[in-house]
Amino acid sequence: MGRNTRKRRTPLAAKVVAGAAALAVGGGGLVWANFHASAHEEGPAHHRTRSAAAQVATIDCPDVGQQLSGVPDRARGEVDGELATMDSQITEAYQRLATTRRAQAGDPRFVQNTILGPLKDRRKAIIDRIQLEIDRAGGRADDNLDQLAGCQGRPAEQPQNGDGQNGDGQDGGGQDDGQNQDGGQNQDDNGNGAAGPVADDFIDINDVEPNSRDSENGLAANGDGGSTGTFTTDCGVNENNLFNSDNLIAAPGVDNGAHHVHDYVGNQDNDAFSSDEDLANADTSCRNQGDRSTYYWPVLRLQDGTEEFDANELGGGAEGNVGRILKPAQAELKFVGNQQGDVVAMPKFLRIITGDAKSFTNGDANANSSWSCTGFEDRQVTDKYPLCPEGSQVVRTSNFQSCWDGQNIDSANHRDHMAFVQEDGGCPNGFQAIPQLQVRLVYDIPTPTVENGQVRNPYAVDSFPEQLHKPITDHNDFINVMDEDLMNEVVDCINSGEDCQ
Structure with missing residues (x-):
């Protein structure tokens, strides 16, 4: 690979x-x-x-x-x-x-x-x-x-x-x-x-209570009112095998800044040293060539003894990220609206990180992990990997912050310029509603067997070494590089209640 x-x-x-x-x-x-x-x-x-x-x-x-x-x-x-x-x-x-x-x-x-x-x-x-x-x-x-x-x-x-x-x-x-x-x-x-994972990191999806996850930290922002349209962009599932252990948002200019490997879809010039100009001029895997946005997330690996291309490299096997990299069978990228009213256009090169790659040690204040199985998506779990029944696939969901401060495309901690909607679905004072990115990744993964405190063939998300591959460390990253015409189309579709792609 x-x-x-x-x-x-x-x-x-x-x-x-x-x-x-x-x-x-x-x-x-x-x-x-x-x-x-x-x-x-x-x-x-x-x-x-x-x-x-x-x-x-x-x-x-x-x-x-x-x-x-x-x-x-x-x-x-x-x-x-x-x-x-x-x-x-x-x-x-x-x-x-x-x-x-x-x-x-x-x-x-x-x-x-x-x-x-x-x-x-x-x-x-x-x-x-x-x-x-x-x-x-x-x-x-x-x-x-x-x-x-x-x-x-x-x-x-x-x-x-x-x-x-x-x-x-x-x-x-x-x-x-x-x-x-x-x-x-x-x-x-x-x-x-x-580096893990261990048996306690897994749970049978049947043991997860339906509708147990509340509405905070990134669940769908739009509802029956406000702006109810959607815009879906198809950027593939990383067929071009674009992987690296950089993080252009959190550690620009630093080789191996993530200490774990990312899948990339969309923009194809995506490493720690990519400038905004590089991103704007890059190729894209998105079907709509007006979308050169960067969508990336830590890879999942099946710890089955496979030695991947990075088995001896930093970010890969040299930092505890071992096993066969699993590409998603589906990568659904959808933008939705706001429950209280219209959305405004995202600025070009807006950067958003959702979730916290260090949440095992940081605590869950910025965590935004959500794991489930197809056919059971009313059951979402944040701190366990799901064990899915035969015929069901593993699902990772990331619903991004959708309130922007109206001024900055980034902030010192890469969070302050963005916020989640409040309980009423509106944005905090001083913030504007923008299209909310929802990423749904579906994987064909052999279900691990857990018996007597042992797990066979575990799968796990890549992580910083000290985070022990805990599922709560899952996170997702986005840089908006849509051209102006496409962004306006996204906003018009959402505000008019249409479903576009």
Whole structure:
């Protein structure tokens, strides 16, 4: 399977992580440098996962980027680069956590003294640089950002409260039972160890209550009133095999800024170094050539032992994203209206991120995951992967923020310029209703088998290494690159109550 092969620069931070995350890949599973051994079992053709919640720890760091506001435009690039370096530091610390189990077993302060303490110092240095860059550009940096430097380690099963208060916490899970030491065997992993998923990450769709998800955070904005039309754009399912682990919105100019791989449909010039001009002049996979918008989401993988094209690369197998990449059988991209009134045109190059790739450690404040099965879409689950019955397909749904501040195509934390509708379906004061993007992805996936705390042939969303492939980390990204005529057509269709494509 191919990938985006556009030549690009490799920043120093990426090279550092590449060296620090030197990992061994064998049998289709990631071996985090002796943190665990492969638990692939010979015999029946199954890739087996055992629930490893009690043994697995992860790194929990406050998300500095989400706390930023008022960053001057001319400081944005430098600040985004510094935040990407922070992500790389967390990846390196997580890898260190996963490869020092013997030392952790012998010293209860090992994680704090050798991993979390130095990580705090490095994060503090970056926060200082961020504050300086903001001040130099004429802004005023938040003096309290220093409080976000400290991280903590915690067991994977520990509930995440998202309060961001952690300071110098103990490792909270660095110990193991002595069976998972350096060079030792751990029979409680799936050949992907700490990266997951585990049995507790799955649920039978029949066990999900119908209509249990409320109307907040991105469910359909339009109703019987207001603007009731729709516009559907057909951009395929990534037949061109455009993959990379960049994130043009959150980490522009940074190679491997996402630390996980994305599917791309629509715009075909889409990597960390693409300018707005590049996007405007690019080819598109959309049937309507006036739509050069960028639509992208983290890939799903089936952990069946397949070594993909990126098995040894950052963003792929070298960062815990292993197995066969699954393209959607369907990718439905639809724009809908607003319950309270008409919508206005989106500005060109508007950027929207929905969901939170770090919601396992950040908490669910910005989470917007929604999983289901065909034939059961009145049952939506946010923090589990669904187990679908025979003949049913897995469904991922992302309904984007649809209220725009009327001024900015982006913001310092990539969120403040957008908002979800309020309970009455209207936009907050100062925001205007724009067409709401709804993305529905349907996958043919063999249903994993969960028995006795074990899951065979699990599937999972690509994620940052420390997020452990939790389903709540699912997210979706969009950059509007429709030409003016097409955007006006979208608005007219929605406001007039028509269904167009």
